[in-house]
Amino acid sequence: xxxxxxxxxxxxxxSLADVERLLHEGYHTYEExxxxxxxxxxxxxxxxxxxxxxxxxxxxxxxxxxxxPTHKTRPLTIGVKIKSIKDGADHER
Amino acid sequence: MRTTELLIIGGGPAGLMAAKTxxxxxxxxxxIDRNNRLGxxxxxxxxxFFGSEKQYAKTRGLTIAEKxxxxxxxxHDRLKICLNTTALxxxxxxxxxxxxxxxYDKIHPQAIIVATGAFEKCLAFENNDLPGxxxxxxxxxxxxxxxxxxxxxxxxxxxxxxxxxxSYQLIQAGVRVKAVLEAAPVIGGYKVHASKLRRLxxxxxxxxxxxxxxxxxxxxxxxxxKLDSNWQAIEGxxxxxxxxxxxxxxxxxPMHQLLSMADxxxxxxxxxxxxxxxxxxDYETSLDSVFVAGDxxxxxxxxxxxxxxxxAGLMAAKKMNHLHPEADRILCEYRxxxxxxxxxxxxxxxxxGLGKLKxxxxxx
Numbered sequence: 009x010x011x012x013x014x015x016x017x018x019x020x021x022x023s024l025a026d027v028e029r030l031l032h033e034g035y036h037t038y039e040e041x042x043x044x045x046x047x048x049x050x051x052x053x054x055x056x057x058x059x060x061x062x063x064x065x066x067x068x069x070x071x072x073x074x075x076x077p078t079h080k081t082r083p084l085t086i087g088v089k090i091k092s093i094k095d096g097a098d099h100e101r
Numbered sequence: 102m103r104t105t106e107l108l109i110i111g112g113g114p115a116g117l118m119a120a121k122t123x124x125x126x127x128x129x130x131x132x133i134d135r136n137n138r139l140g141x142x143x144x145x146x147x148x149x150f151f152g153s154e155k156q157y158a159k160t161r162g163l164t165i166a167e168k169x170x171x172x173x174x175x176x177h178d179r180l181k182i183c184l185n186t187t188a189l190x191x192x193x194x195x196x197x198x199x200x201x202x203x204x205y206d207k208i209h210p211q212a213i214i215v216a217t218g219a220f221e222k223c224l225a226f227e228n229n230d231l232p233g234x235x236x237x238x239x240x241x242x243x244x245x246x247x248x249x250x251x252x253x254x255x256x257x258x259x260x261x262x263x264x265x266x267x268s269y270q271l272i273q274a275g276v277r278v279k280a281v282l283e284a285a286p287v288i289g290g291y292k293v294h295a296s297k298l299r300r301l302x303x304x305x306x307x308x309x310x311x312x313x314x315x316x317x318x319x320x321x322x323x324x325x326x327k328l329d330s331n332w333q334a335i336e337g338x339x340x341x342x343x344x345x346x347x348x349x350x351x352x353x354x355p356m357h358q359l360l361s362m363a364d365x366x367x368x369x370x371x372x373x374x375x376x377x378x379x380x381x382x383d384y385e386t387s388l389d390s391v392f393v394a395g396d397x398x399x400x401x402x403x404x405x406x407x408x409x410x411x412x413a414g415l416m417a418a419k420k421m422n423h424l425h426p427e428a429d430r431i432l433c434e435y436r437x438x439x440x441x442x443x444x445x446x447x448x449x450x451x452x453x454g455l456g457k458l459k460x461x462x463x464x465x
Contacts, residue, residue: 009312015230024225055220059354059375063225074369078376081361083190088200096205100102 016064017057019050027061031068038062038079051087054079105131105181107417108197108210110188110359113141114403115395116216117169118410119417123214124176126418126425131208132180133199135187140166141218143403145241148266150404151291162403169407191215191359195390212390212417215360216410219353219374219396224258227313233320237267237350244274252346256323257281258311262402264350265294268303271348278303279342284310284328291447311347312339320347353400360397363388368461372454373399379462383416384409392417399458401442401451408438 011025022045035041038048038061047061048054058079066073107123109116112134120132138144146162157165173180186201197208221236223229235243235251237259243249255276257268260283268278281298286308288295295305306325312334313324327338354375361367366379366387377399378386385392394413395406412435415425425431443451 010227013227014225016225018223018230053358055354055356055358056223060223060225074371078361078367078369081358083192083198083362085189085358086187086200088189088205089203092200092203092205096207100207 016060017045017047017050019048019052019056020046022047022057024064027064028068031065036065036069037077038065039077041065042079048079053081053085102196102207102209103131105129105208105210106421106423107131107212107214108133108208109214109216109414110197111141111216111218111395111397112136112139112182112184113216113218113395113406114143114165114169115218115397115406115410115413116141116214117166117173118407119214119216119392119394119414120180121169121172122411122414122425122431123418123423124173124180124414126415126428127179127423128418128421129179130176130181131183131210133183133186133188135185137185139170139182139184142238142241143169145238145245146403147245147270157404157407165403165407188217188359191363191391193363193388195388197359211421212392214392214394214410214413214417215386215397216393216395216406216413217356217359217397218406219355219400221349222352222354222374224311224349224351226311228316228320229314231314231316231320232318233316233345234314234347234349237263237348240267240271240348244270250274250276251348252344253277254279254344255346255348256311256325256342256344257348257350259283259350259352260285260288260290260295260305260307261350261352262290262294264348265290265298267348267350268298269294269301272298272301272303276346279344280325281305282309282311282325283307284332286330310334314347320344323347353396355397355400357397360386360391360393363391365391366462368458370399370454370457370461372450372457375400377458379458383419384413385416385420390417390420399451399454405439405442405451408435408442411435412439 012023014024062076106129109132143162143166190198199206308328312326322343327335357376392413394409
């Protein structure tokens with residue numbers, strides 16, 4: 009099995025091989041892995057890779073996926089031009 | 102900052118029905134949807150629904166959407182519909198930020214119903230990023246909305262109702278469905294759908310999954326593998342199938358982002374598809390005056406979403422002192438309908454999931 013060709017995070021092009029390497033190095037939460045690999049920081053904000061990566065963490069730790077913490081979700085849900093936000097703020101003044 | 106009494110986020114079956122009951126109760130409603138038309142997933146569902154007449158059985162999904170939208174026409178004086186409008190943020194003071202064609206805006210409603218629906222799950226296998234690999238929703242969008250075929254020869258991964266129904270629609274559109282793969286030892290969806298496919302000669306391979314996609318520029322074939330009772334691949338059981346498209350229908354996960362970012366109490370429940378909010382009987386979340394309905398509360402069928410929407414719409418309106426003239430009667434009716442929809446062996450998973458969620462709520 010070529011784990012480099014199994015894509016877990018499509019937005020940031022992160023493979024199973026990348027994630028397993030970090031698991032071996034002791035990064036055992038989605039948040040830690042996010043800070044190393046940018047998983048969940050692309051356009052979908054972790055909606056696609058969240059479950060896939062937590063499943064790998066669960067498998068590695070031999071735990072149930074439900075016991076693996078989900079990642080912190082923050083605004084905004086999609087990318088927005090800074091100009092749009094600025095114009096919105098100007099409009100409100 | 103704009104104001105409104107009730108803001109409904111999402112114009113699918115749950116959001117549309119919520120708008121209807123809230124408007125009937127007398128509320129003023131703003132309905133936003135990120136798409137360029139209302140109806141959510143219903144508009145690509147060309148098949149007729151099952152169930153009871155009350156949830157539009159024997160009616161095609163797109164016709165249900167049309168009906169729900171038409172029902173709102175009487176209320177144009179109290180209803181504002183904003184299409185192409187995406188909710189960006191939900192904050193604890195109930196402010197919602199939105200963007201519409203690059204215009205950023207803020208809305209401060211008295212109550213909110215989050216009816217954002219669900220998102221398709223993906224599968225991890227070798228070369229899962231090759232062109233030609235689609236989610237079932239994407240296939241339905243291409244075929245049923247735009248009249249574009251995803252391929253000529255396809256394999257479906259997942260034998261839930263979506264996988265089975267989309268397989269049938271593919272055949273109707275002239276695509277050859279070479280097999281339906283199911284990782285579990287049993288077929289996930291209704292037997293009627295499975296039998297229909299089998300009569301057309303489509304093999305449904307249980308305890309089988311896709312191990313690998315092969316192709317240089319796009320998918321050319323897949324390798325399937327048998328799974329043992331521990332979901333482990335059985336060595337030597339690999340088989341190749343030539344395809345020019347692969348459709349993945351392995352379930353949906355609730356679009357929880359707006360709820361999660363507002364620190365609403367949530368719980369991960371596999372049976373419900375992922376992260377779902379704790380809700381009261383009235384579908385109110387842990388954040389005052391923020392309600393939910395539809396797949397965002399746990400992935401079910403469109404019929405349940407419609408009923409949940411009706412309840413959430415009534416209760417959100419009630420919170421703002423808009424009492425539906427027949428609130429008690431229809432509320433009772435809707436709750437019974439929900440119980441009926443979740444009864445029987447097919448509702449087992451949902452019942453388990455909801456039980457788990459409730460247990461966690463009491464512990465938490």
